[in-house]
Amino acid sequence: MEKDKNGRKIVLVACGTGIATSTVVAERVKKLIEENGLNAEVIQCKMAEVASKENEAHLLVTTSILPKTYSIPVVNAMGYLTGMGSENIDKEVIKYLKE
């Protein structure tokens, strides 16, 4: 996977509105990045905007159903909302960002 100059990875966090559920997820992912000392940045957006942003990004974390297939890996973060299996999602996100 291509990285930008300083190896920084871009994580897209998306949901239907780019406001409500994605804020919960974005906060959690930001915390993960900080606590694990990862070199990554979170961009929060609407599902419909992902198509125009996926070329610059390395990972998509979303609470929503996917409208199409994407060229970057996708992590389903619904568990962050329901509180079930959040730790597994944590691990998956970290795995992709450490690659």
Add this chain to the structure above:
Amino acid sequence: MDNLLHVVQYILNLGPSVMLPLALTIIGLIFGQGFSKAFRSGITIGIGFVGINLVINLLVNNLGPAAQAMVDRFGLQLQVIDVGWPAAAAISWASPVAPFIIPLALIVNLIMLVTRTTKTMNIDIWNYWHFAATAAFVYVVTGGNVLFALVAAILREIIVLKIADWTAPMVQGFFKLEGISLPTGSTVAYAVLGIPLGKLVGKIPGLKNIKADPDTIQKRFGIFGEPMMMGLILGSLLGILAGYDFAKITQIGMSMAAVMLLMPRMVRILMEGLIPISESVREFLQKRFKNAGELYIGLDAAVVVGHPSVIATALILIPITIFLAVILPGNKVLPFGDLATIVFYIAFIVGSTNGNIVHSVITGVVLMAAALYMATDLAPLHTMMAQQAQFAIPEGTTLISSLDEGGNLLNWLIIKIFQLSWGWVILAAAVVVGLIYYFITRNKKAIEQ
């Protein structure tokens, strides 16, 4: 007692950007968060309010005069600005009755879970704002009656939870989300008429077998999915219709692009402040209903609006809604802020038509027309609500409304009941009928078992 009232009145007069941080700090403390965490989220929410007010200002001050000029030039009566759900949510949370809604809605949900009148454990605190909206509207309609406002909110919540229960099998079947229901105030309101209508449209000969491909539509109509482009185009278009010169057309276009991008950003701040409380509520509910049998976890409908057929249907309905607003006699709402929210309105309709975009669009046209009329009808109230919340709406010249709450069937019906002087009769009758129905169905189940 008098002194206490004075204190309460004084705090209310400080406005929502001060009152709500205070109230939410207290709620945070009640849920056992430390003072610094509770205080921090309270302040964050206050900042969200200040931000939203700035953007509403930008919106109304630019769009207001342009809409007025358009009225003068063409007789197009679109002088009610659709401020969109982000603003409607902020206005609702700013109502003096809103702080009561979080604990109240939680208690109502708890009681319904315990009595098995709902299977939905609604952990989506953010969408409590729809209940707050109904409370805020009724508070204004009844001239500041707190009790009526809260009863109205409870009524709305019960209906929303029941519809969430009813539609949960579809959420599971069509959207493939197991154990999830979607008690989102906007989405469920469209289910009431949308689901039967969608099924009916599917039966019309000739239409029955027509289908459309979601991918092609997403590509062709993709631009309508980008809020800032929508803002730019709509703003410029209005500038042209208002007869502005080129310089002013570009300026209003840019301002509206800014509104479309900035408004959600501001609401995000509000949301950030709500996260700790929302997590506390989730933990609280899950601890108590761990072994309560089959329950649905109530989430924001945002989790399904990414479905390809939902996005495709909404993209087509965006230009159609603008067109409807222009041609429908008697409509005064200029759709703007909630064009991006149409995905939420049609999510359940798309589910009920099994993802058939053509059937969903036809159903959507009827419902969007109805939404425009309801939003027109509620505009004076909506505006009054915003003014009482100390949002910057210029007196007399501009009216605001929103498709999301102003054009919401459930909200509209409940407000209408409370507007009638004999509304209480209807309400009491509804409660009695509801109770009888509940006991009959419960007895039936008991007999069957």
